[in-house]
Amino acid sequence: MGLVTEERVILVGCRQKQSEKKADFESSMNELKSLAESAKGSVAAVKYQERDRVHPSTYIGKGKLREIASEAETVEADLLIFNDELSSGQAANIQNMTGFPVIDRTQLILDIFADRAQTKEGKIQVELAQLNYMLPRLTGQGESLSRLGGGIGTRGPGETKLETDRRHIQKRMDDLKKQLEQVKKRREVHREERKRSRRAQFALVGYTNAGKSTILNALTKADAVSEDELFATLDPLTRRVELPSGYQALMSDTVGFIQDLPTSLIASFRSTLEEVLEADVLIHVVDASGEEVDKHLKTVKSHLTQLSAGHLQVITVLNKVDQMQEETFIPEGRTLRMNAYDKNDQQQLLHEMEEALKDISVYFSIDVTPDRGDAVAKIRQEAVLDTEMFDEERSVFRLKGYLFADHPLWGLIQEFKQEET
Structure with a gap:
């Protein structure tokens, strides 16, 4: 479910000067803003830092983090959203330093997916992706994985206090994979039916x-x-x-x-x-x-x-x-x-x-006698016809069109081609 009231969020990015063009970074930050708004967030501020590389323990510099924490207090932000995927340690350190809940770009996208999935298969796939993301991040992450009070980044399995039981998560993932396999088999049956009809x-x-x-x-x-x-x-x-x-x-x-x-x-x-x-x-x-x-x-x-x-x-x-x-x-x-x-x-x-x-089909041109109306009906239904006319002089239906090379109707087409000769 989407939020009843919008959360105020601050977006945080780090442009790595050696490897990322400024235009590409700006595009990525604009996209993060669109993602946050899609998750029913209200963007209160956008902050970034240019560095040679991301800080291994805090993503951006500690001084910049203190500045962001101060602004978050001023604008009464509820959440910090980072533009890159954070490690468990980075997320925990940032949260400890700023005092604000933290999620990253991946969590944000997963959250949107959790909100939008309608079918059983979609919901299973989203939850499996969330668990895959969360499992290696359990140690030391604490509240950043399961924020009290809900909000962006908490939809889906975030409600189950995942950090308390790694074995429970692994079992849940195994169950989801089995359910997904069953859904996949049903989908494959439908696909096979489609293939037979070509x-x-x-x-x-x-x-x-x-x-x-x-x-x-x-x-x-x-x-x-x-x-x-x-x-x-x-x-x-x-x-x-x-x-x-x-x-x-x-x-x-x-x-x-x-x-x-x-x-x-x-x-x-x-x-x-x-x-x-x-x-x-x-x-x-x-x-x-x-x-x-x-x-x-x-x-x-x-x-x-x-x-x-x-x-x-x-x-x-x-x-x-x-x-x-x-x-x-x-x-x-x-x-x-x-x-x-x-x-x-x-x-x-x-x-x-x-x-x-x-372009990806084979062209054919055949004559079909009026007594084979069943064949005309089949070809009309299964082929892309360019021409369909009745030749009164020869008393035949003239059919010209295109059919896939692996279509089961080619046997019938060949029959009329032989009759022509």
């Missing part, structure tokens, strides 16, 4: 808040959560979408990516993200109105490579072009500019999706 599949991927759910809703009349906030969609949703030829494909929404996405989350959500690997074509949705388009493109590409999905055909959708401030970097390949709410742009995307399917 229905074309598209997967929406992209940086969080790029507009994937809005596009899914517009094209499929689905009811995916579509909000202007980070990680509005956490659980996968698959719906039918009708292409211009009348062909019915499948379209899946997926969790949005983000730079520095915690490794534990990628691991825990792997079964959900495998929807991406099942796709024939990826639709990479990019927020063209943002200032970090190039960086977001690279982040998503990196995550797709991690998932072994870098080889799949991609349609890049530059969304929110009506809000674009300046000329956006245009990636190579099939690219479309659109406003997800514009009907004409929606039709253009459907057309691009159909063309992308043709």
Whole structure:
């Protein structure tokens, strides 16, 4: 559940001068602000320090920490949120020095995920990721893992006083993994059913808040959560979408990516993200109105490579072009500019999706006699048809279109090709 009242938070970052460009650091801090606001936090101040490297015991210098503690008192802050993943020792030392509760970027993202998960699978994955994060940090962390009174960073298993019993946590993790395995098996059954029908599949991927759910809703009349906030969609949703030829494909929404996405989350959500690997074509949705388009493109590409999905055909959708401030970097390949709410742009995307399917399918041209209406109906349903007409002179249906090379209907297609010869 989200907070009833907003917590006042101070964001803290450390720019490592030797390895991090100033623009990249500023982008990361802006993203942390968006994450904090997504967790229903009110950002009271943003503080940072430039150093050659992070301080091994306190992340930033002790003098800077004292300055932050003083400001936190002044603005009546409830919480300090750090832009990097803190070690157990760092978090404990910072909390002891400042007297304020402390969480890091990873905990913040996990907290948002805990708040957004709706399905049983999503909730299991989030809790498993949280436990994976917390287990090595139990010693000496005390209150920073289980803050009294609730608030940001305490959703999910934070309520169970995790630091008191390491064995209890390990047992809980084992139980969650077994539950996740059962859910995964059920998902695999559904995937196998889809494979047997060889229905074309598209997967929406992209940086969080790029507009994937809005596009899914517009094209499929689905009811995916579509909000202007980070990680509005956490659980996968698959719906039918009708292409211009009348062909019915499948379209899946997926969790949005983000730079520095915690490794534990990628691991825990792997079964959900495998929807991406099942796709024939990826639709990479990019927020063209943002200032970090190039960086977001690279982040998503990196995550797709991690998932072994870098080889799949991609349609890049530059969304929110009506809000674009300046000329956006245009990636190579099939690219479309659109406003997800514009009907004409929606039709253009459907057309691009159909063309992308043709690129990875095999062309056929056959004649079918009227007595084989059953065959015409099957081909009409399973193939992307370019031409369907009745040749009155020859008294045959002329069908021209595209079909996947591994589709079970090829035997029927070959039968009519032989009849032609």
